[in-house]
Amino acid sequence: MDQLLINSGFPILSVLIFLPLIGAIVLLFIKSESLCRNIALATTSVVGLLSIRLLFGFDTTTAKFQFVEHKSWIEAFNINYTLGVDGISILLILLTTFIMPFCVLASWSYIKTRVQAFMICLLIMETAMLGVFVALDFVLFYVLWEAMLIPMYMLIGIWGGPRKIYASIKFFLYTLAGSILLLVGIIWLYTVNDHSFFIPDMMWKDYALSSQVYLFIAFFLAFAIKVPMFPFHTWLPAAHVEAPTAGSVILASVLLKMGTYGFLRFALPITPEATVLLMPYVLWLSIAGIIYGGFTALAQSDMKKLIAYSSVGHMGFVTLGIFVLNIDGVKGAILQMINHGITTGALFLCVGMIYERTHSRELRSATGIGKYMPIYITFLAFFSLSSFGFPGTNSFVGEFMILAGAFEFSTSQNNFPYLALAAIPGAVLAAAYMLRMLQKIIWGGTDNPDQSWLSDINTREIVTLAPFLFFVFWIGLGPQPFLDLIHTSVYELLQHFDIHHGQAVAAAGSILH
Template identity: 80%
Template sequence: MDQLLLNSGFPILSVLIFLPMLGALVLLLIKDEENCRWTALAFTTVVALLSLTLLSGFDSTTARFQFVEMRPWIEAFNINYTVGVDGISILLLLLTTLIMPFCVLVSWTYIKKRVRAFMICMLIMETAMIGVFVALDFVLFYVMWEAMLIPMYLLIGIWGGPRRIYASVKFFLYTLAGSVLLLVAIIWLYMQNGYSFFIPDMMWQSYSTSAQMFLFLAFFLAFAIKVPMFPFHTWLPAAHVEAPAAGSVILASLLLKMGAYGFLRFALPITPEATAIMMPWVLWLSIIGIIYGGFTALAQSDMKKLIAYSSVGHMGFITLGIFTLNLDGIEGAVLQMINHGVTTGALFLCIGMIYERTHSRDIESATGIGKYMPVYITFFTFFSLAAFAFPGTNGFVGEFMIIAGTFKYSLSQGNFPWLALASIPGAVLAAAYMLRMLQRKIWGREHNPDNSWLKEHDLNIREIITLAPFLLFVLWVGLAPKPFLNIMHSSVSALVQNFATCQAKAVAIAGTILN
């Protein structure tokens, strides 16, 4: 209990969790589609504004969980409703709440059928995602983790593209399969910890090495599928291509981050010895994902597929940073989780906007539009630069810290920095596929299709309002990332220090295996 900083004031986290669900219930009473849009926007905006109040009361100098609420839930099994945030989860919570209003805005004219059902799914999804990032009881976490599958399955399956059924079923089955072993691991931990599901009590315990190996593999399968890491990534391109614009934004910006968050919240603090043993394999698997994602993205002509495969590479950088297990690497990974959520989400918004006009996602269908849609191209250019970590953008700061952390890891092991050098081609490939797409959209080829009609269809006020905050964030983090690093610093430092205290036995075992 001393790991918690209890706050007995206003239950702000519960309000953030259940206010979107209240919005979904209100929508059941509204039949007019226009009113459904405004209602969904109102609820998501209120949740976003309320979430910002967390920053005023958050103490960034401590690694303890804050805004904690503890209430009995299923007393017979000692299951409690327990929520709280630390320096890592508060950033992901804010990412979730602040992006959702823009998902509603981009769907304003994009979704033309079953608008009420669509908005209900969006609000239920928001409740589940917030619940994942604030849960401190493992059953509550698992319920929210599974609950988000259903609305996302419906978003893809009902409002998706021609192959929506295939994509939605594949997404559902992949994620569900990964969750089965996670449930077994949760039950084992429950029995080993005095029949308690309280997550902080499970951290940094002296479980046997064999038990940790089982737990790590269970965690790894569940979270690697969600990230997704190579070779568990095959559900992602299909889901992105078929999902509506808002669904793609949620997938890229939020759902993928849950896998990386799972590694930080569970794999590292609950199975430190197994993490140290498996660390080299996960690092090289991340490198494979970076290179594979880059080459595959370079071969795509569908803009959504290109961004989807680029996410495999970008998330490879994030897992690379996490498993360096040093301060620079993990802080860079957490920052890059936020950066990727904003930048890739913005790119999917841009693709959705051009799709509304041309009804095509092919790069060649909207070539040479720079002179016809200058406002659109301006936004798209900045987001493309951020996607391949151009200096001055948010992506540069995150990737630089991750690569620096990777160098430090190799040098601390007395090895030549092969890992860091192997990640560099991923950055080069990112520049290649993003600049290729950008060049085609701005100037195109020698003979472009006649897109002069787009001159009258540049971004409208609603679309500019949607994209402007994303651009602000890209430049803010790129030029002044310190406020974001300060929020996470204490929590990441505590994670690294606690892991270091478990290293003597783990390093000895890992050294024996590797040698």
């Protein structure tokens, strides 16, 4: 327990987790649709404001878990209610609490049926997602990891598009299959760790290499499906296309990050030798995802599909940064997880606003609207620039650090930087498909449909998009406060690789090339 800084004051993490759940219970007794919307917005907003308290008490000089809460839960199996935050999780918690109020706002007029049930699903989702990022007991983590499947399944299956049943079942089955393998790994760890589910005690143990390989494969499949990495990505476009706007935002901004968080929290510190041994294959799968996602997005005429496939490429950059196992790469990957959540979440909000007006996600239905929706186009243009990493925007910082980490990885092995050079076309493809989309939407061609009946975005929609744009430029022009939050935890994580597994890292570099 020496990895923990026990919180003896206000139980901020429990409040953040259970306040949305309490809000969902309250909504069970509310019949008024407008009141349901207001209560959901108030609840998510209060959670967002309370989460800022984490910043004021967070110590950036230690890698220990902070704000820790520890209570016995099921004594017979040594299962505890243990929560904590470190530099790897704090930004993901803040991203989740930031996103949720805007998911409620985006659904204000979009969701017209079963409003009460929809808002309940959003609040339960928030409880589960926050719990995943703060759980330090493996059973607690797994319960919350699985719990988020049900409300997301319902969001897609009830309020989704024409193929909602297919998309919701595919999402559920894919992620459940990975979760079963994760459960097997958890049970094995329980048996070899004195029947304890305490996550920090499982890190950096000297497990046999063969055991680590099997465990890494179980972890990898569970988390790669969630990311999703190529070739486990096929559930994502269907889920994004059929999900309501809020569902797409939650999927892109938070749920995909659970996979990359799992790599950082479990795969690297619990199976370090296996991570190094199998790292070359993960790196090249990441490159494949970057290139595949870019080319596939370039071929899309459905705006949601375009952004969904772009996520495959962007998350490929994140896994590339994680598995080069150096400071620049991992810090860039964590920052890019946040950047992707902000930018892609905002792009899905933009698509939802057009869909509410035209009832179509096809590019041809939105062709040439720049003349009639100038405010909307301004937001869309900046988010598109951010998506392909234009200098001055948030994604540029993350991608730059990841590519710097990839070059550093190659030079540390005295090899030609094949890995970094292979990733660069992904950035070019991102510019190609985003600029193509922008050109069609803003100007179109000579045979544009009549768009004069379209109204520009209203005050509620401006309020929804403006905070996203604020963070696009804040992180893009002044990322240091965000990097300071994660630096110590990332440094401590990689120190273990440098101290205990330096030779294995060198061996993996030679395998890669």
